[in-house]
Amino acid sequence: MDIKLFYDQVDPAAILGRTCYAVVGNPIGHSRSPWIHQRFAEQAEQKMYYGRIQPPVEQFNANAQAFFQQGGHGLNITVPFKLEACAFAKQLTARAQLAGAVNTLWQEAGQINGDNTDGLGLVRDLDAQGIELKGMKILILGAGGAARGIIGPLLTEGPAVMMIANRSLGKAKHLAILFGELAQSVEATLLAESIDDLATQASSGVLGQFDLVINATAASLDVLSPLSDQVAAQLFQPRTFAYDLVYGKPTPFMQQALQHGSRVSDGLGMLVEQAAAAFLIWRGASFSSAINPRQVLAELRHALA
Numbered sequence: 001m002d003i004k005l006f007y008d009q010v011d012p013a014a015i016l017g018r019t020c021y022a023v024v025g026n027p028i029g030h031s032r033s034p035w036i037h038q039r040f041a042e043q044a045e046q047k048m049y050y051g052r053i054q055p056p057v058e059q060f061n062a063n064a065q066a067f068f069q070q071g072g073h074g075l076n077i078t079v080p081f082k083l084e085a086c087a088f089a090k091q092l093t094a095r096a097q098l099a100g101a102v103n104t105l106w107q108e109a110g111q112i113n114g115d116n117t118d119g120l121g122l123v124r125d126l127d128a129q130g131i132e133l134k135g136m137k138i139l140i141l142g143a144g145g146a147a148r149g150i151i152g153p154l155l156t157e158g159p160a161v162m163m164i165a166n167r168s169l170g171k172a173k174h175l176a177i178l179f180g181e182l183a184q185s186v187e188a189t190l191l192a193e194s195i196d197d198l199a200t201q202a203s204s205g206v207l208g209q210f211d212l213v214i215n216a217t218a219a220s221l222d223v224l225s226p227l228s229d230q231v232a233a234q235l236f237q238p239r240t241f242a243y244d245l246v247y248g249k250p251t252p253f254m255q256q257a258l259q260h261g262s263r264v265s266d267g268l269g270m271l272v273e274q275a276a277a278a279f280l281i282w283r284g285a286s287f288s289s290a291i292n293p294r295q296v297l298a299e300l301r302h303a304l305a
């Protein structure tokens with residue numbers, strides 16, 4: 001496999017002598033990761049090149065292997081390859097193991113290592129927005145890969161209650177079992193519920209007790225909210241913080257929350273913060289004071305407006 005395959009529209013001479021990174025996904029054309037990492041590299045005065053790779057969906061392994069064999073230093077992984085990346089890594093961090101998915105790969109002593117910085121990115125973004133997770137009551141909507149990636153790092157912050165609500169109850173229950181031990185270790189109550197059954201609790205006042213509601217379903221991608229208006233009316237209070245993992249225009253979930261006076265956030269800050277965590281894994285934690293993720297986020301928001 002020719003390395004030119006990996007670096008779209010870049011003269012190979014331009015990357016000579018630079019450490020090379022890339023984001024892998026399909027599709028990948030609209031990824032903001034090259035821009036974000038380039039800004040971190042500038043802030044930290046690091047010479048590096050960060051490109052995009054779009055392998056056919058069944059060819060993640062061959063592409064990742066060729067990238068590292070040809071001297072590539074690190075990869076970020078996005079949809080639909082995070083599970084394959086997890087299997088590809090020889091050594092996983094504890095949080096990647098729990099997430100069952102990997103978004104950051106790097107080579108160390110000839111061995112491929114994998115981590116998942118998505119959940120940490122979310123925790124850092126919430127922290128930067130003034131959200132103190134300790135003792136909070138958190139409702140997570142969804143029980144797919146995105147939910148699984150954030151549950152561990154959120155639990156580690158010591159919330160009082162976490163409820164995982166999903167369209168299919170079985171998947172929510174499965175995650176509650178998987179993360180049961182971690183929840184116990186931080187004395188958090190971990191519950192599983194079906195999204196439909198949230199409606200039956202709407203009149204009891206239970207829904208209004210959640211401080212933080214995170215939409216980790218794929219519903220926003222279809223321009224839908226996972227919540228009925230009846231449930232949204234009970235759930236969203238002026239003191240509630242509603243966070244959607246996707247970014248771009250305000251989603252129907254965010255609009256419901258806004259209607260009831262809640263604070264809302266999209267997932268752009270999480271995107272920048274997970275990238276910052278990956279950058280520090282690759283380049284060294286000593287650069288943590290050199291990079292400024294909140295400034296990069298502000299610039300990115302401005303560029304996207």
Ligand code: ATR
Pocket residue numbers: 141142143144145146147166167168171195216217218219222224225226
């Ligand atoms: P991802 O990696 O983005 O999490 P996924 O693993 O396919 O993707 O999971 C998608 C999640 O969004 C699931 O929790 C799914 O619910 P089911 O498990 O019941 O399928 C949820 N989801 C997708 N569309 C939804 C919708 N319109 N309303 C509610 N939940 C939805």
